[in-house]
């Protein structure tokens with residue numbers, strides 16, 4: 121069974137006199153226990169997709185989809201309350217700005233305690249409390265936070281960004297969700313801790329079969345771990361498929377450019393002081409999107425047909441939007 125199946129997802133920002141489509145016709149699906157990476161330039165819509173999934177976008181945003189299935193349940197047919205119940209039970213998210221997402225008025229223990237799954241704690245009041253303290257300590261231990269007692273008493277403003285990030289990760293994994301959405305979970309962390317966190321997420325993925333949507337700019341991390349890669353550009357998912365296929369034979373010029381711009385993925389040796397590959401131009405704003413293919417004005421392969429928006433195509437399991445894919449379709 122598919123864990124998540126989304127068809128034609130649109131996310132629009134409602135302004136006073138207009139609506140701006142920030143994510144257009146995104147199709148996204150994943151199996152249980154799968155690790156799926158969402159990559160793309162800053163501002164391409166990755167976080168919006170994540171926030172739409174967990175339902176935290178405010179009413180300035182309109183989210184619509186032809187299909188929105190999670191664990192076989194059609195979320196489009198559920199009331200807001202039912203949808204929230206399903207999501208809060210089985211989906212957790214690690215946000216990009218940890219300090220802003222923690223409650224500034226509550227100490228860390230009460231926030232961690234609140235994230236523990238609903239279950240019966242046995243025994244008298246005092247022993248129930250000590251069970252909760254133990255569980256919260258275990259969570260902090262898992263994410264590599266020491267000095268639990270002092271951290272429990274602290275408020276978010278008293279802690280570094282890195283520690284807040286670890287606490288948010290601890291809260292997100294507390295209920296062992298079916299799906300964890302990690303929006304650049306390691307940006308605020310030093311490299312050794314970041315490796316530790318990736319290791320932890322990997323072990324939860326393998327031992328508890330927790331699926332992960334990993335949003336990142338770090339291609340090294342995801343290519344060694346993700347089963348599938350989804351590439352976004354300007355609000356559109358322009359290529360999706362199995363990691364190895366996308367790495368070895370990308371269909372979309374933007375996907376190739378993204379990997380070529382990383383020294384570790386560039387084919388052939390790099391000369392000393394050689395410039396890394398970049399696409400010309402910059403990502404357009406949502407108000408000034410080009411007609412037709414959104415990469416058109418920056419694409420090295422653009423031709424006449426690119427003034428028309430390319431349809432989404434699927435070849436041997438790889439989905440892409442391009443009139444002139446980089447690989448032969450008949451191979």
Ligand SMILES: Nc1ncnc2c1ncn2[C@@H]1O[C@H](COP(=O)(O)OP(=O)(O)OP(=O)(O)O)[C@@H](O)[C@H]1O
Pocket residue numbers: 133142160161162163164165166167168169406
């Ligand atoms: N609250 C908001 N108000 C107005 N526009 C927004 C808001 N949040 C996001 N956007 C716009 O929606 C688009 C997608 O933003 P999003 O945060 O999803 O990008 P992203 O790919 O996650 O970028 P990053 O990698 O920098 O986090 C961007 O053009 C952004 O400016």
